Amino acid sequence: MSSIISITQDQLAALSQRRHEPEWLRSLRLSHWQRFEQLPEPSTHDEEWRRNDLSQFDLASLTLATPEAMAVQRALPPEAQAAGVRFADLAEMVRTAPEALRPWLMSDGLKTTDRKWVALHSALWTHGTFLYVPPHVTVAVPLRMTCHLTQGGVAVFPHTCIVADRGSQVMLFETTTAATDRRSVVNTATELFIQEEAQVAYVNLQAWDGQVVSLTTQRAHIARGGQCTTLSVYLGGQTTKAYVETLLTGEGAVANLLGLHMGEGHQQVDLHTLQDHHAPRTTSDQVYKAVLGGSARSLYTGLIHIRKPAQKSNAYQLNKNLLLTNTAKADSIPKLEIEADDVRCTHGAAVGHIDAETEFYLMSRGLSRQEAGRLIIHGFFEQVLGRLQQPPPQGAADPPRNMAGTVQEEILEAIDRKIAAAL
Amino acid sequence: MSDAPLLVIENLHVSVEGKEIIKGISLQVNRGEVHALMGPNGSGKSTLSNALGGHPRYQVTGGRILFQGEDLVAMKADERARQGLFLAFQYPQAIPGVTVLHFLRMAMKAVRGAETPSPKQMRQAIKEKLALLEMDEAFLQRYVNDGFSGGEKKRCEILQMAVLQPRLAVLDETDSGLDIDALRVVANGVNRLMGPTMGVLLITHYQRLLNYIQPHVVHVLMDGRIVRSGGKELALELEAKGYEGSDTEATASGKRG
Numbered sequence: 001m002s003s004i005i006s007i008t009q010d011q012l013a014a015l016s017q018r019r020h021e022p023e024w025l026r027s028l029r030l031s032h033w034q035r036f037e038q039l040p041e042p043s044t045h046d047e048e049w050r051r052n053d054l055s056q057f058d059l060a061s062l063t064l065a066t067p068e069a070m071a072v073q074r075a076l077p078p079e080a081q082a083a084g085v086r087f088a089d090l091a092e093m094v095r096t097a098p099e100a101l102r103p104w105l106m107s108d109g110l111k112t113t114d115r116k117w118v119a120l121h122s123a124l125w126t127h128g129t130f131l132y133v134p135p136h137v138t139v140a141v142p143l144r145m146t147c148h149l150t151q152g153g154v155a156v157f158p159h160t161c162i163v164a165d166r167g168s169q170v171m172l173f174e175t176t177t178a179a180t181d182r183r184s185v186v187n188t189a190t191e192l193f194i195q196e197e198a199q200v201a202y203v204n205l206q207a208w209d210g211q212v213v214s215l216t217t218q219r220a221h222i223a224r225g226g227q228c229t230t231l232s233v234y235l236g237g238q239t240t241k242a243y244v245e246t247l248l249t250g251e252g253a254v255a256n257l258l259g260l261h262m263g264e265g266h267q268q269v270d271l272h273t274l275q276d277h278h279a280p281r282t283t284s285d286q287v288y289k290a291v292l293g294g295s296a297r298s299l300y301t302g303l304i305h306i307r308k309p310a311q312k313s314n315a316y317q318l319n320k321n322l323l324l325t326n327t328a329k330a331d332s333i334p335k336l337e338i339e340a341d342d343v344r345c346t347h348g349a350a351v352g353h354i355d356a357e358t359e360f361y362l363m364s365r366g367l368s369r370q371e372a373g374r375l376i377i378h379g380f381f382e383q384v385l386g387r388l389q390q391p392p393p394q395g396a397a398d399p400p401r402n403m404a405g406t407v408q409e410e411i412l413e414a415i416d417r418k419i420a421a422a423l
Numbered sequence: 424m425s426d427a428p429l430l431v432i433e434n435l436h437v438s439v440e441g442k443e444i445i446k447g448i449s450l451q452v453n454r455g456e457v458h459a460l461m462g463p464n465g466s467g468k469s470t471l472s473n474a475l476g477g478h479p480r481y482q483v484t485g486g487r488i489l490f491q492g493e494d495l496v497a498m499k500a501d502e503r504a505r506q507g508l509f510l511a512f513q514y515p516q517a518i519p520g521v522t523v524l525h526f527l528r529m530a531m532k533a534v535r536g537a538e539t540p541s542p543k544q545m546r547q548a549i550k551e552k553l554a555l556l557e558m559d560e561a562f563l564q565r566y567v568n569d570g571f572s573g574g575e576k577k578r579c580e581i582l583q584m585a586v587l588q589p590r591l592a593v594l595d596e597t598d599s600g601l602d603i604d605a606l607r608v609v610a611n612g613v614n615r616l617m618g619p620t621m622g623v624l625l626i627t628h629y630q631r632l633l634n635y636i637q638p639h640v641v642h643v644l645m646d647g648r649i650v651r652s653g654g655k656e657l658a659l660e661l662e663a664k665g666y667e668g669s670d671t672e673a674t675a676s677g678k679r680g
């Protein structure tokens with residue numbers, strides 16, 4: 001991994017200069033680069049990488065993606081813009097309003113991780129999006145963003161930085177796709193800062209094509225009274241190695257952590273989740289489900305860490321896997337580190353196959369085997385997908401329309417395409 | 424084809440995992456007829472029903488089944504349903520995460536194919552059947568058989584039957600687990616749905632169901648064979664005397680034809 005796309009520190013500095021980045025950003029990139037150079041190389045002797053094929057992540061033969069390699073689209077409704085919401089390209093923000101980025105970008109969020117490839121991401125990020133919602137502003141419709149990778153043989157480093165200021169509300173739906181002819185490595189990172197009493201829903205639908213190997217980091221910081229729902233849908237890519245980390249740093253913070261994954265062929269999803277409770281009366285509820293066909297594999301490692309000050313906290317964790325074939329495989333490794341004594345904490349994991357009796361029941365109602373399987377998978381995922389709700393606008397008298405509805409439908413459509421390939 | 428009898432079973436043999444359970448059954452159900460099938464636990468009633476439905480684990484090793492003149496054995500379970508066969512299960516399966524409404528719609532679409540009614544018409548049809556079975560609309564939003572009581576599961580089976588309007592319904596102990604009011608409602612529902620073009624094979628342990636649904640013929644199944652067939656009075660007799668002795672009378676009734 002260190003034989004990186006033959007880039008030197010000087011070249012990185014030059015790149016930053018070409019992009020007209022301010023001094024603080026350049027030195028930020030360089031400090032991450034230095035960290036990257038110092039951190040040890042991942043090895044299959046590490047527990048974290050034990051089950052991975054490191055050659056898949058090799059960058060030596062790849063070139064650093066240019067901005068054109070990935071098409072990114074975002075839509076910001078005029079009302080939100082008028083209310084001061086920023087939803088913009090990161091490079092553009094660097095040119096036009098760098099000071100708005102400074103407190104957040106690649107700051108605490110990613111600095112604290114000691115992963116070599118996260119440091120690399122922070123040094124090299126090539127694409128990015130910045131979302132900022134001012135205090136007490138509610139964005140009434142889900143914001144949409146699509147990223148489409150069109151070049152193969154590249155290393156791409158897309159970055160998303162989301163800041164929901166005090167008491168604000170927003171939902172972001174990010175879709176990533178690719179149409180490439182050669183292996184690419186996509187090293188993404190998403191930082192979420194949920195300030196006091198803010199409510200954020202972040203949905204990430206990953207549907208890379210089979211040439212993509214992805215390394216994903218997502219870190220959410222939830223301040224006092226903040227609420228965060230994240231839904232990670234991983235459908236594509238040859239291998240997806242993802243770290244989804246949630247830090248409940250303020251009292252009463254709430255996190256709903258949802259995940260849906262599907263694999264077929266030789267796809268592999270390797271997930272590491274962290275529910276890190278720092279403050280009292282915090283709640284995290286995590287449900288991850290995977291459906292695996294072919295010889296697909298899912299590895300799930302979920303850590304619940306409740307630190308000493310986090311008394312009266314609740315943490316739940318559930319990982320369920322549905323296997324469509326006898327060659328698919330799923331492993332779950334729950335880990336608990338509980339330092340506080342007055343907490344509630346549960347975890348569970350299950351692996352099962354489609355039940356032949358259930359399949360017959362559905363077929364006896366006229367559904368084909370495929371349709372029966374599809375319905376069973378939909379039902380299996382419903383427990384996760386159904387929990388995706390956009391927070392109701394504050395002070396709304398009528399129960400609001402479920403804004404998440406269209407997002408759920410779109411995810412189901414993507415899942416259906418995947419089911420058609422897997423069944 | 425449409426002149427052919429609704430269901431003809433000829434010398435049917437069925438095995439489960441290599442073990443023969445149905446050992447030569449012959450039976451004919453005509454349109455407009457209700458046949459009751461009674462028999463002790465383990466005699467093969469559900470095996471027959473599963474074999475009719477096309478469960479892949481139930482192997483037809485001999486004889487044949489003609490449904491409206493067509494060879495049923497050659498069809499997969501879903502095709503049988505599309506041809507108008509319906510099975511009400513003794514132990515209906517739960518499908519967590521799938522609502523009754525969605526399930527009914529999927530089933531209607533699958534069974535009706537090109538003649539699928541519009542979503543609005545579907546909703547209307549489903550509402551009517553709910554009313555017929557004195558069921559609450561909230562039921563539609565529950566997950567299929569997930570956490571249902573025994574009685575709710577059975578009602579849900581009949582609701583599906585009502586919505587799908589099959590030509591032949593095989594009801595496997597639909598009366599078991601129903602309280603007396605529910606039994607009346609479900610039986611009335613079946614009677615209302617039953618028409619001159621439909622046939623019913625009613626599997627039951629209890630004569631009381633037959634007070635509500637009048638059978639044309641009652642069959643007694645023992646150890647994989649029909650040992651007696653007769654009118655409604657046979658059920659009363661079984662209730663009084665039990666199955667003991669039915670075996671020995673088998674030859675007599677068999678000869679009677």
Ligand SMILES: Nc1ncnc2c1ncn2[C@@H]1O[C@H](COP(=O)(O)OP(=O)(O)OP(=O)(O)O)[C@@H](O)[C@H]1O
Nearest residue numbers: 439440444463464465466467468469470471480513
């Ligand atoms: N799927 C199966 N696997 C193994 N054995 C089976 C299976 N289905 C039926 N059998 C066996 O076949 C025999 C008949 O069972 P069946 O369920 O048809 O009886 P039944 O008449 O419906 O009984 P009950 O009145 O208890 O419902 C029993 O010995 C049963 O154990």
Ligand SMILES: [Mg+2]
Nearest residue numbers: 468469470513
């Ligand atoms: Mg039975």
